Amino acid sequence: MATQTDPNQVRLTGENQYMRLHEEDGGPMTTRCGHWRVLLSPAGPGHVMFLRSDVTDDQVRIYADSSALVRWLQQEIVTSGEFSDQTIDITTARFSRMGDTQSFWTETVETASEHIMLTWRDFIEPFVIIVPVGSDPNRPLGWSSVFVPAQSAQLSLNGKVAVGRPFPEQRADRLSSTAGLALSETWLRPV
Template identity: 30%
Template sequence: MPAYPGTVDWSGENPGMYLKEDPNGPFVTLLSFFRVVVSPHGRGNALLMVRRPQESGHADNVCLTDNEPLARWLIADYASNFGAFKGTPAMNGLRYAGLDRVTTTGDTSSTYTETVVGDGMEVAMSWMDIGTPFALELPVAHSATGKHIMLSLFAGAGRASATVDGRPLPGKPIPRDMVGRPITTAFLAFSETWIRP
């Protein structure tokens, strides 16, 4: 049986939503949710929510987490390198706050929802019109960090919504290509594993 050499840095789930009001304009809402089952910092959940991408140190740019050392590591070494977040002023002075609970509802054939409660707010993220899942392997040269092999199962969503305390956040997903597959900037990412050769 083949096995990957190297070290599994982390494994889990990492669905996201990168939303725009104008397809040719900047992102106006960025959400990346991590559910980690294996890492050097143990298990944990983290929701990176950037509501003001062009503003550094704004209170609306927050990471809700139940494992802050894990969340800080994920953001410094991984999320900060993701295309939509890389170089974004909001990643400087990001606020960290406690996460009380996470609830998952729905399924990947219709509507899938992650609801995160923490810091006195409830954030709900829903992916709809979910496409056919596909598995991929990104070699080191093409992974976001440039240091890892990344394995994952992806499914794009034709529609997505995000709310804070029932109030919708701006923007909607736009089409994009991933290794020759048409998806959008709202996607599910399961069985995600980052391997350091």
């Protein structure tokens, strides 16, 4: 077997769990969440959660155990959209995980006054998604990840459950979901 290496520069590797909930298929998002568990980046390892939901009164919130990682993500990867504003306050939080891809996966985010739980379940067949470096003219970075789509997902803040649910969506030729796990996610920059 021939060994190959990727000539591009590794910028990040870790996980990026995602949750986009809607009350009806194609309707407005009631919750949008990106939960990052970063193992390697120029800003070091850490956890970051970007959140906007009915349980936050549609206000964007950022939770992290590394402010430097938040700002680096906003400069390099989360560079557009509602989570890219670098003036948004960062709430210091503790992060933990339990479960697996066989039954359920729960991420817990805790602050001095908030307890947030995100749970994914009813997983469908995982697949690898690859976005080659330079394939998007608006972004030089490329990435790859193992997607584990979830048919059910729930987010709660201090016991209040967010409205909405995930819906099926296509990713090229594979059935996916608006909520799931993105494991072994690696971002690359051209050298």
